[in-house]
Amino acid sequence: MTTTPAATPPSEPRAPVTDTRISALRLVFRNKVTVAGTVVLAVVVFAAAFGPLLAPYGINDVDVPNALQPPSGQHWFGTDELGRDVFSRVLVSARVSILVGLVSVGFALLVGVTLGLLAGFYGKWLDTVVMRAADVLFAFPVLLLALAIVAVLGPGLTTAMIAIGVVYTPIFARVTRASTLAVREEPFVKASISIGASSSLILRRHILPNITGPIIVQTSLSLAFAILSEAALSFLGLGVQPPDPSWGRMLYVAKDFLSDAWWMSFFPGAAIFLTVLAFNLVGDGLRDVLDPRQRTAIEARSGR
Amino acid sequence: QEGVDLGDGGGGDSENGRNLVAAIAGEPDQLDPHNTSAYFSFQVLENVYDTLVAPDENLEMQPALAESWETSDDQLTWTFTLRDDVTFHDGSEFTSEDVAYSFNRIIDEELGNAYRFGAVESIETPDEQTVVIKVSSPSPNLLSSIGGFKGMAIVSAENVESGDIQDTPIGTGPFAFDSYTTGDSISLTANEDYWGGAPEIPGVTFRFISEGTTALADLTAGQVDWTDSIPAQQVTSLESNPDVEVGMVPSNDYWYLAPNQASAPYDDVRVRQAIAYAIDRDAITQAASFGNATTNQLAIPESSSWYTEYSEYSLDLERAQQLMDDAGASDLAMELMVTTQYPETVTAAEVIADNLSQIGITVDIRTLDFATWLDEQANGNFDMLMLGWLGNIDPDDFYYNQHHSEGSSNAQGYSNPEVDQLLDEARTETDVAARQGLYDQAATQIADDGSYIYLYNPDVIQAWSPALEGYEPRSDRAIRFADVSFAE
Amino acid sequence: MTDAVLDVRNLNLSVGRANIVNDVSFSVSQGSTLGIVGESGSGKSMTVLGATGLVDSPPAVVTGTSTIDGANLVGLSRAKLQKIHGRRIGFIFQDPSTSLNPVLTIERQLTEGPETHLGMTRRAAKRKALDLLEAVGIPDPGSRLGAYPHQLSGGMKQRVMIAVALACDPALLIADEPTTALDVTTQSQIMALVRSLQERVGMAVVWISHDLGVISGVAEEVVVLYGGQVVEQAGILELFRNPLHPYTQGLLQARPTLGSTAELVVIPGSPPDPKHLPEGCVFFDRCPLRLDPRCETERPPLAAVGADHLVRSFCATSGSDRISNAWEASRV
Amino acid sequence: MNRTLLYFLLRRLGHTALVLVGVMVVVFTLVHLVPGDPVRVALGTRYTEESYNALRAASGLDQPLLVQFFSYVGNAITGNLGVSFRNGDPVTQVLLARLPATLSLAIAGMVVALLIAVPLGLYAALNEGKTSDGIIRAVSQFGVSVPDFWMGLLLIILFSSVLGWLPPSGYVPLTEDPLGWLSRVTLPAVTVGLVAGSIMTRYIRAAVLDVMGASYIRTARSKGLKRNVVIGRHIVRNALVPVLTIGGIQMATMLGGLIVVEVVFAWPGLGRLVFDAVAARDYAVIQGAVLLIAAMFLLINLIVDLLYAVADPRIRVS
Amino acid sequence: MSDTPLLSVQDLQVHFSVSTPTGRGTVHAVENISFDLRRGETLGLVGESGSGKSTIANALMRLETPTAGKLLLDGKDVTRVKGRELKELRRRIAMVFQDPFSALNPRQTVGASVAEPLVVHGLAGAASSRRARVNELFGLVGLPERFADRYPHELSGGQRQRVCIARALAGEPDIIILDEATASLDVSVQAQIMNLLKRLQADLGLTHLFVAHDLAAVEYMSHRVLVMYLGRLMELSPKVELYRAPGHPYTQALLSAIPLADPLQERNRERTLLQGDVPSPLNPPSGCVFRTRCPLAISECADVVPEPVVLGEDHVAACIRTAEVPLLNR
Numbered sequence A: 001m002t003t004t005p006a007a008t009p010p011s012e013p014r015a016p017v018t019d020t021r022i023s024a025l026r027l028v029f030r031n032k033v034t035v036a037g038t039v040v041l042a043v044v045v046f047a048a049a050f051g052p053l054l055a056p057y058g059i060n061d062v063d064v065p066n067a068l069q070p071p072s073g074q075h076w077f078g079t080d081e082l083g084r085d086v087f088s089r090v091l092v093s094a095r096v097s098i099l100v101g102l103v104s105v106g107f108a109l110l111v112g113v114t115l116g117l118l119a120g121f122y123g124k125w126l127d128t129v130v131m132r133a134a135d136v137l138f139a140f141p142v143l144l145l146a147l148a149i150v151a152v153l154g155p156g157l158t159t160a161m162i163a164i165g166v167v168y169t170p171i172f173a174r175v176t177r178a179s180t181l182a183v184r185e186e187p188f189v190k191a192s193i194s195i196g197a198s199s200s201l202i203l204r205r206h207i208l209p210n211i212t213g214p215i216i217v218q219t220s221l222s223l224a225f226a227i228l229s230e231a232a233l234s235f236l237g238l239g240v241q242p243p244d245p246s247w248g249r250m251l252y253v254a255k256d257f258l259s260d261a262w263w264m265s266f267f268p269g270a271a272i273f274l275t276v277l278a279f280n281l282v283g284d285g286l287r288d289v290l291d292p293r294q295r296t297a298i299e300a301r302s303g304r
Numbered sequence B: 001q002e003g004v005d006l007g008d009g010g011g012g013d014s015e016n017g018r019n020l021v022a023a024i025a026g027e028p029d030q031l032d033p034h035n036t037s038a039y040f041s042f043q044v045l046e047n048v049y050d051t052l053v054a055p056d057e058n059l060e061m062q063p064a065l066a067e068s069w070e071t072s073d074d075q076l077t078w079t080f081t082l083r084d085d086v087t088f089h090d091g092s093e094f095t096s097e098d099v100a101y102s103f104n105r106i107i108d109e110e111l112g113n114a115y116r117f118g119a120v121e122s123i124e125t126p127d128e129q130t131v132v133i134k135v136s137s138p139s140p141n142l143l144s145s146i147g148g149f150k151g152m153a154i155v156s157a158e159n160v161e162s163g164d165i166q167d168t169p170i171g172t173g174p175f176a177f178d179s180y181t182t183g184d185s186i187s188l189t190a191n192e193d194y195w196g197g198a199p200e201i202p203g204v205t206f207r208f209i210s211e212g213t214t215a216l217a218d219l220t221a222g223q224v225d226w227t228d229s230i231p232a233q234q235v236t237s238l239e240s241n242p243d244v245e246v247g248m249v250p251s252n253d254y255w256y257l258a259p260n261q262a263s264a265p266y267d268d269v270r271v272r273q274a275i276a277y278a279i280d281r282d283a284i285t286q287a288a289s290f291g292n293a294t295t296n297q298l299a300i301p302e303s304s305s306w307y308t309e310y311s312e313y314s315l316d317l318e319r320a321q322q323l324m325d326d327a328g329a330s331d332l333a334m335e336l337m338v339t340t341q342y343p344e345t346v347t348a349a350e351v352i353a354d355n356l357s358q359i360g361i362t363v364d365i366r367t368l369d370f371a372t373w374l375d376e377q378a379n380g381n382f383d384m385l386m387l388g389w390l391g392n393i394d395p396d397d398f399y400y401n402q403h404h405s406e407g408s409s410n411a412q413g414y415s416n417p418e419v420d421q422l423l424d425e426a427r428t429e430t431d432v433a434a435r436q437g438l439y440d441q442a443a444t445q446i447a448d449d450g451s452y453i454y455l456y457n458p459d460v461i462q463a464w465s466p467a468l469e470g471y472e473p474r475s476d477r478a479i480r481f482a483d484v485s486f487a488e
Numbered sequence C: 001m002t003d004a005v006l007d008v009r010n011l012n013l014s015v016g017r018a019n020i021v022n023d024v025s026f027s028v029s030q031g032s033t034l035g036i037v038g039e040s041g042s043g044k045s046m047t048v049l050g051a052t053g054l055v056d057s058p059p060a061v062v063t064g065t066s067t068i069d070g071a072n073l074v075g076l077s078r079a080k081l082q083k084i085h086g087r088r089i090g091f092i093f094q095d096p097s098t099s100l101n102p103v104l105t106i107e108r109q110l111t112e113g114p115e116t117h118l119g120m121t122r123r124a125a126k127r128k129a130l131d132l133l134e135a136v137g138i139p140d141p142g143s144r145l146g147a148y149p150h151q152l153s154g155g156m157k158q159r160v161m162i163a164v165a166l167a168c169d170p171a172l173l174i175a176d177e178p179t180t181a182l183d184v185t186t187q188s189q190i191m192a193l194v195r196s197l198q199e200r201v202g203m204a205v206v207w208i209s210h211d212l213g214v215i216s217g218v219a220e221e222v223v224v225l226y227g228g229q230v231v232e233q234a235g236i237l238e239l240f241r242n243p244l245h246p247y248t249q250g251l252l253q254a255r256p257t258l259g260s261t262a263e264l265v266v267i268p269g270s271p272p273d274p275k276h277l278p279e280g281c282v283f284f285d286r287c288p289l290r291l292d293p294r295c296e297t298e299r300p301p302l303a304a305v306g307a308d309h310l311v312r313s314f315c316a317t318s319g320s321d322r323i324s325n326a327w328e329a330s331r332v
Numbered sequence D: 001m002n003r004t005l006l007y008f009l010l011r012r013l014g015h016t017a018l019v020l021v022g023v024m025v026v027v028f029t030l031v032h033l034v035p036g037d038p039v040r041v042a043l044g045t046r047y048t049e050e051s052y053n054a055l056r057a058a059s060g061l062d063q064p065l066l067v068q069f070f071s072y073v074g075n076a077i078t079g080n081l082g083v084s085f086r087n088g089d090p091v092t093q094v095l096l097a098r099l100p101a102t103l104s105l106a107i108a109g110m111v112v113a114l115l116i117a118v119p120l121g122l123y124a125a126l127n128e129g130k131t132s133d134g135i136i137r138a139v140s141q142f143g144v145s146v147p148d149f150w151m152g153l154l155l156i157i158l159f160s161s162v163l164g165w166l167p168p169s170g171y172v173p174l175t176e177d178p179l180g181w182l183s184r185v186t187l188p189a190v191t192v193g194l195v196a197g198s199i200m201t202r203y204i205r206a207a208v209l210d211v212m213g214a215s216y217i218r219t220a221r222s223k224g225l226k227r228n229v230v231i232g233r234h235i236v237r238n239a240l241v242p243v244l245t246i247g248g249i250q251m252a253t254m255l256g257g258l259i260v261v262e263v264v265f266a267w268p269g270l271g272r273l274v275f276d277a278v279a280a281r282d283y284a285v286i287q288g289a290v291l292l293i294a295a296m297f298l299l300i301n302l303i304v305d306l307l308y309a310v311a312d313p314r315i316r317v318s
Numbered sequence E: 001m002s003d004t005p006l007l008s009v010q011d012l013q014v015h016f017s018v019s020t021p022t023g024r025g026t027v028h029a030v031e032n033i034s035f036d037l038r039r040g041e042t043l044g045l046v047g048e049s050g051s052g053k054s055t056i057a058n059a060l061m062r063l064e065t066p067t068a069g070k071l072l073l074d075g076k077d078v079t080r081v082k083g084r085e086l087k088e089l090r091r092r093i094a095m096v097f098q099d100p101f102s103a104l105n106p107r108q109t110v111g112a113s114v115a116e117p118l119v120v121h122g123l124a125g126a127a128s129s130r131r132a133r134v135n136e137l138f139g140l141v142g143l144p145e146r147f148a149d150r151y152p153h154e155l156s157g158g159q160r161q162r163v164c165i166a167r168a169l170a171g172e173p174d175i176i177i178l179d180e181a182t183a184s185l186d187v188s189v190q191a192q193i194m195n196l197l198k199r200l201q202a203d204l205g206l207t208h209l210f211v212a213h214d215l216a217a218v219e220y221m222s223h224r225v226l227v228m229y230l231g232r233l234m235e236l237s238p239k240v241e242l243y244r245a246p247g248h249p250y251t252q253a254l255l256s257a258i259p260l261a262d263p264l265q266e267r268n269r270e271r272t273l274l275q276g277d278v279p280s281p282l283n284p285p286s287g288c289v290f291r292t293r294c295p296l297a298i299s300e301c302a303d304v305v306p307e308p309v310v311l312g313e314d315h316v317a318a319c320i321r322t323a324e325v326p327l328l329n330r
């Protein structure tokens, strides 16, 4: 099949488009806010990876006579009720908090998105079953669900992660299903079916990429809430096991020293706040970059 | 103090003043004294019920519902003469039948406290005023068994049989049960006909405030008059607060570690001893109770007449390491089982973990909720556990149960025939000095064998408003409001 | 043009670096209709929105004058604009299914204008609403008052939109592609309706469309927009009979017409990006003529080539035959 | 219209029943899977083997699980949720006693959340990109990332201990003492409301921004309506639907028991009941409470769906 | 007729079951439509919005399942085919949709979209030869190859529609269904696309089903025209005859609604303006569905569903008063 190409060469489209695409990574860094978020996250991840090596003190170096010292040159963030160095503990806790966030949300993401995608795409009885099951989980009081899971599996980091993961699964399933339902009706899906594409190809190539926006937003929100849920579980004594610190546990212990030792709650609290904020900022940035429309806008804005 | 009128704090007003509001750290599970084992229940019931005899501030048994008693020469028959001016809150007469009914209920229904009547053969009521208890062997601790706490209270048969006792108990005590708001509070009103004299205050409202910071805020805001829901770490700052009275007395409670002798290498006495040498009791005590406790290497505090001097285990890492080496135990991974129900165990565990790491024991702290903890303990699923034993009066109660081969609370699986024999003997020894001697020996042996590694005796810490007069904290944690009053 | 209802002079509108409207002037007099044609993105909507003060500025920057009742709408305060919008100027937008508020009843959307501008009571406004629905040819208007937009067909919705626009008897009606989203049959109904209403109340109409056929049916005067500029302006007959700008020519020959199967002219490429307008003639890169060396470097002025006929091209004066032939040659 | 509504309600009730059965199965399984023996908790540390067995038999816990489940479901259908293992109180009665406290905290918390979120969300959206928008977003971010127990204690220290304005804890029924109720519900409601309000602020902002871009808003402005009318009548009504969704979820969460906040403020609500019941392995109470919470959750969902129809006439049809 | 038509549609019926405020109802989207699609021709399909044009297109692609009737492709019944055969059907028939933006996945480069049929049908093998084929297709529709890496929103409407056409051509189909493929484009662009389609048809021997509501565009593009109203066939005729002498009042009304090129003619022409709206397909009028808006309607029209009347070779109109239809005054 050979034919002459159309005689009239069409001119450029309205929006100036560079033919060499800027890499996604570089695009992320065009946005100052996203960069700030990324830097914070990088610090947190760095602390998670190398915290134990960087910490000036052992996290469990109990030194009761030196308990409850305010921040000083020696102990930047002060000491806690057992005389342990708060800075070291905040640093090392990054690992737990990040782990809890990533693993539990990763679990919820994987299971929830898969179920939501299938339910939304295939509909019918599968939809009914999956969504009713999600309703059952959803109707369960969140902390109680976590409580029960922790009680079954015994407390600890792993179970806390599973518990939080299970709690967030129905949310992901719902968000995914709603988006899938919407995208499924899009003409380009119909177009792909009309080509003869299989369901799996449509799910992979068309539906999934187009529901990443809400999923990313939900993920960054959930990451934040997962870190906080770990704190709530700690409040109920179900989170990370002592003596290992987590930001949530530290806050929990610190609550009894609220009026005497502000540093015990301030620093882990600030760590949570900054991390949660960073997750949200990076999530927003990522969503923008993954959306080709936003991407062009960013490319155009950043000149060339 | 801020002069904001924020209402009366939940209690009912009456002409002669307002209810005392006491904040306790939790909600009673039920109000049947024979069935509950919760301290929160007894905080309330202490003021509702009476026992035949009751401990005074030195924990000596004094007449209560029983005016007097005598023992037969063979020590096998106890005859109690009851007061004749006592009525229940519902107005019915208190008689010896009620005593027999109460005790038989515990025995016949095999309720939790039945073990205290292990030696009792019969309970007879020759007349309304007399109760005769026959025992199979001399029982020097009978008085503390029937009067040590309100779990042995004299209840009303009618109240039990109607089933009301679980939430509307009727007793003979200084306060009568008034109302119960689930999750929030229980109110008692003064018993005007109390045999010990009517209380001065119109009533008591117990509020359930588990968060210590909240309870203290309530106390300083004048919403609460009394509380024992106090984070130990806030005691120091509390003591300097002029708006609050803080009362602290050494208690008979003790906290201990128990290595599980059913699992290797904790069956080796050297390992247990090594642990005992390696731990820093001072740091543990400081960390767990912020100094509001006294370290001890045995169960009984110095203030008690049963006190025994013992100081074998001073911190000695070398010795501990030596013992570990002798036992051939190196690089030990140990699961230390503690419970969130008692946060001090969690804090102490963190220090202990640090201590033991220095002799090559890696401690994995298992923090369980109490229900699971109890299950695991009963199933022997632990390497070492930490817990406390509360409200102790007679040594038989705890030494026998915890360290006799047949003891019902011997979860650590300790068995030493010598100790068994000492405890058996002490049970029936009626001479006080001789009995004390037996317990001295037994206790020393138990500590030497490392059956329990005793840590400290905590203080009873309570705080109340300066306006509250006549309140004294007691070393057995009994909360009695019969004699308190408000200053004008 | 003393009886001009709306008189727009040298209107410019830019957002950031995008010059969306460039030096546009036109006026429309009472009882007559001005048509604005142009491709998508040529700045038709922005021209009228800018001229009537309906764009948010900032971000948009608007200069020039746009006079109605002696008041310059460009730069007028929000409060003063509010008194003119809806009262002196009524608007109809392209897609009737999105330009009516989905959660309010037809009645509410019809009455809020008269209540605001004419100080009518709710009851009086309701009576007015009934009359309006009647006037725009909605059968059984009484029962339609309580309806919500989604309960009406597209044509009905556009009639309601017209009723909303005419609720306060405005002097000027701005119709921004009011029939583009509708069926041809409905389109001819709406066109007929607006014409008859215009005859009755004598308002001025600015009718925007990209379809020259529609414009030929409604307008007396036509403005052809390209790249935010007026490239040609003339009376309707003059424009169809004697189009001078190559773009206008192309537009006329690109549309299929009934009864003619002559091959269509193709205007290659697409309109310029308002952020990167060419230095010279805005139509330069698509133009088949490019007769003058200035075409690439210099903006041609909008020049009068006859009575009421303006054209912006260096090539226009060379005669329309040449232009037609140029398009012929470029056919595929 | 009415037939549709009836049809809709019936179908929803069917769903609800289905989900409730599911909840029952899950909670029953879960509760019995959880290690920890209620009898041991009840007996504490000092008891004999005999007393243990006696209590176990007395409370029917020695029956096979399946028997226990079916007798439970059978009773539940007739409205009998069993009796509390701890004190023999009928569970229904226990739950009803706790409901008012939970309801009043949830409603008050929602009011606070709305008082925070509606003006802030709206204001931020109307001033998109300006400094005030940034500040509101930052503050809401802060509200989201502060754990509630911490916020609660901070409020207690500030408003009770330092300023002495409000009592730190306790609950008085609204019907008995409205002022006392108000003074006591304020702090917990603010604690709850700050968190929920922060979340809702973001949703409201997004929803309003969405609506502001719609072309009917341009229509409304083209009518020369006052800004307030455009906002109040046109923007807000249309932004309601997405806000209802998130509001419903927040409300359901609150009704489900705010364990942590209830513990901090000694609030006699369902959350603390569940927490205590779990600690004591009081099976009947846990099951009953979860069932009630699930039912309330579904009820809220239903109400939200009905409200959708009120807010958005388009939904009324389908 | 010596050879079988490429595609034959026989008594096609598509109903949708929907829930309405008053219970369940049936949308009669397409009722008993029969027509042939002949090799190499363009059949125009016109009608107002909601008349069932897209439904027919979808039924041919088997995106909707016909409730009754038959589809014959090369004489072979494909009404119920599944799996591999269905896939083959969807290779042989390709479709171009109305809105070229929403018909392209916004998260995929247009090159990937064009390559999709190749992947799906295992054509053009390896990635490199696929790339070459995509480039060839881009050339075919007059797009520079470098556009392959762009996202849909970075292209103009006309360019996007070219991409859609390239994708439709990728599987080397016999039939292309153009569902209002030019309706959303600007006139200038519309002309580009229509000319392109004509050229491709001539070069590649394609058969087109050209769905539109613009009768002028249909006249330009088609050999024969099928006019639909409310799911029913109104008229089917060779183009020239239909425009010169429409045999159905509905066709006549459609024609008179088209604006004329010349303003003078446009203003002075006599129009048959249709009144009111299309009735609901949930309960279409009895007899002739057009009678409620028909200027020629008589009482009989309500009783019988009019049979197609043969008016000439290949020319049928479903109207009992077809003789009375006035000639369009030009």
Ligand SMILES: Nc1ncnc2c1ncn2[C@@H]1O[C@H](COP(=O)(O)OP(=O)(O)OP(=O)(O)O)[C@@H](O)[C@H]1O
Residues within 6 Å of the ligand: C015, C018, C020, C038, C039, C040, C041, C042, C043, C044, C045, C046, C047, C210, C274
């Ligand atoms: N708010 C805005 N900010 C920036 N650019 C805009 C804005 N609105 C429109 N534009 C740009 O202005 C140009 C003209 O837009 P306008 O809507 O006036 O075109 P139009 O002629 O009405 O087109 P259509 O036929 O599609 O309605 C386009 O390039 C568009 O991208």
Ligand SMILES: Nc1ncnc2c1ncn2[C@@H]1O[C@H](COP(=O)(O)OP(=O)(O)OP(=O)(O)O)[C@@H](O)[C@H]1O
Residues within 6 Å of the ligand: E016, E017, E018, E027, E028, E029, E047, E048, E049, E050, E051, E052, E053, E054, E055, E056, E213, E281
């Ligand atoms: N999936 C469906 N469920 C219910 N009704 C449908 C469905 N698809 C189409 N319809 C209805 O069938 C009828 C025919 O629709 P169709 O889309 O085929 O019309 P069309 O002629 O293509 O209109 P348009 O010009 O608007 O594209 C319409 O009334 C439509 O509402």
Ligand SMILES: [Mg+2]
Residues within 6 Å of the ligand: C044, C045, C046, C176, C177
């Ligand atoms: Mg426009």
Ligand SMILES: [Mg+2]
Residues within 6 Å of the ligand: E053, E054, E055, E179, E180
């Ligand atoms: Mg269609």
